[in-house]
Amino acid sequence: MAASSLSAHGGTGLADRYLVGRVLHQGESSVVLEGWDRETDEKVEIKYVEGHSVSFKDSKEELMVKLHHPNLLNYIARYEEDDGIYYVREHADGGNLKELFSAHQAYTPCVSEEEIKYLAYQICLGLQYAHSQGVIHCDVKPENILLMKNGQVKITGFCLLKDELKDPDSRLKASQIGTLGYKALETFHSRFPEEMEFAIKADSYGAGATILFMLLGEENFYKPSGSLYDAVWQRILSRGIASLGMDFVAELLARNPLDRLSVHQMIYHPWLFDLPVSRPEPKPFVTRG
Template identity: 30%
Template sequence: MLDDSFIGRQLDNFVIEALIGRGGMATVYRGQDVKLNRPVAVKIFDARFRDNAAYARRFIREAQAVSGWRHENIIQIYYAGEEEGLPYFVMEYIDGEDLGKRMAQHSQAKTLAPHSEVLKIGRSVADALDYAHRHNVIHRDVKPANILISTEGRVVLTDFGLALVTTEGSLGEVFGTPHYIAPEQARSSADAVPQSDLYSLGVILYHLLTGAVPFDDPSPTAVALQHITQPPPPPREINPDLPPAVETVLLKALSKAPADRYQTGAALMEALEAALQSGAPPQTTTLTAADIAARRDDLSGIQLEEYLLEELLGKGGMAAVYRGVDTRLNRRVAIKVIDAPYRADTEHIRRFRQEAQAIAQLEHPHIVRLYRYGEVHSILYMAMQYIDGENLLQRLERHEARRESLPFDDILRFTRHICQALDYAHRRGVIHRDVKPSNIMLGQNGEAYLTDFGLALLTNLGTRGEILGSPHYLSPEQAISSAGVTPQSDLYSLGVILYRAFTGRLPFEAEDPMEVVLLQVDQSPPPPRQVNP
């Protein structure tokens, strides 16, 4: 079978469109999920190894190792199948480039990546590795080509084809890429430990900060032996501008013995971040008690720990949301701050913390991610993923003002995304309880994101039976008491949104919110085709 014979063919729901690249035992294609109308990457086992049982096991193990995981920085597996006796699996498609290409561009331009970019990449890979290690999986091939960077800046660790499931062990083969391989793994893969992956990350950080790998030779065997026997060149000999503390961190990360290295990715990156800051001027823009008193209504320009609040975006029932920047990682964030009137209110503080607890359980592509929950001078805040776009209410109102309905494709897209988000949240024991257009963000990439879990119910904690939610989108059982709320209550709210999207009107309207609630409980909605034939 020719290598490109798959292009143009359909495997189950997936049409193969173009070749992305070939690896040691598989070929990766860009494809399209024709049922979900989304791009995918399809990895197909190479026919040359059809009779190689060991390679086939490794290929299948890659999909099995990560299939149940949900992590922002680890590639997601959607589906696995078989075609003409060849196994394949389908992954999320990352529109961007791999870190190796990014580093080659810097090398060609004789430049180094900014420290903020190094920290962002390092933290993302470290988080992914710590997550994998907690799930008893060692990657064993951490290298720039296996780190993808999307056009939006998301960093994703991929290619678990050499992964070792620690509960199953290894036959002792030597696997990995010589320039990034840990000494113990260069001897035998049976000796690979989580810190072997962190050694590889250390080599990547060394490369990013100096422009060179610590060991290089035309012979892969020679490179592997140098990792085993030679100390790495001090980084400041290559890049004298590095602070001494950074050199100390990198050399510790590249210690020959795993026990002498950082034991977790988080520990490595915390040390590197502190070391890089040791050579930078201190940041002095911090929040004081006087600032709180003087600026109760708008905290723009204030810094909460590493987060600088740039612009007030809006206020909700109990909190204000700001566009901000993470000054350490140099990325946009949304900062939700409990509003001044509620900072001493026990019930509102409880709800704010409950929202953080709810989001912290959820890692899903269509749920806004929580980066950090903190408190400064009695001000509670959440740092979250920033969505560059608008909320669904803004889009609906714009079309309604022109007496237009939303395009069907747009409705189907955001509905599919929010249904996926809600199904995922419900499986994790979280009921949103306030699904409405203003709590659905629409990114410029066409993706929809569910946000604002301020009224979320953690089903294992229960409820005191209060009536919460937005009257126009409230399900009948929730209108009576939140004690009766179920996952289908969220779906009712989404149904109201769809009714409005297709008809341009809400099913129940009245000036008095209580009257709207009573209509939700007692009346049937007008048939949508009576409103929009």
């Protein structure tokens, strides 16, 4: 789908409100383009889905339009045109966690432990809200944790609805989603939990691995067998991370989902306890070279 063809729509459609720019991401049946709101001059992203029948993954866009939370990448509008559906969503101007932390070598992360705690806290809040609305992520990882320049977390990439857990085909597709190192063991081998209380624990695992990535500043923390290298905890200790932080990550990466924290429990863990429950404005993080 060429970006230039979008601007040809007349009437009261997408092009009347938004100016469309270059292609940001290209998929098999969808494309994400940059855009600008003609009224506010704010930058946005526009996802185009070809045709009027959406795929398993793209169907989540329909629900995301209805959800709104400070720590989700919120959807602003939906346009149904002759050639397909266009979803307008926020633009995260601070990149993603993978880009932020990968720019620095191991042992010298670009944000402090306190700043990592606040990023972790925001991830918890966003996932908790999504779970309360019956939405499961299935692929929590640094690339799906976007950032605003003021330090506000924006989670994207949700993949599964609670109602789909009873459908074997949907669970099979969900089990095929995820990224090695961030994917809970119980979701491998064409399995995905049927009960919501266990399904959301897969997101806890992904959140734990993402927080571990932030604490270490690198992703090389798993053996080929899937277990953590013993040196991981020594690396965290060498950084001066509080023992409560190590306990927090360990409880999220428990192999048995019954032993794993839910995101609701994460919010009240002692490691995050000194953070306020709510803030009027997100706390900016300080980038260090």
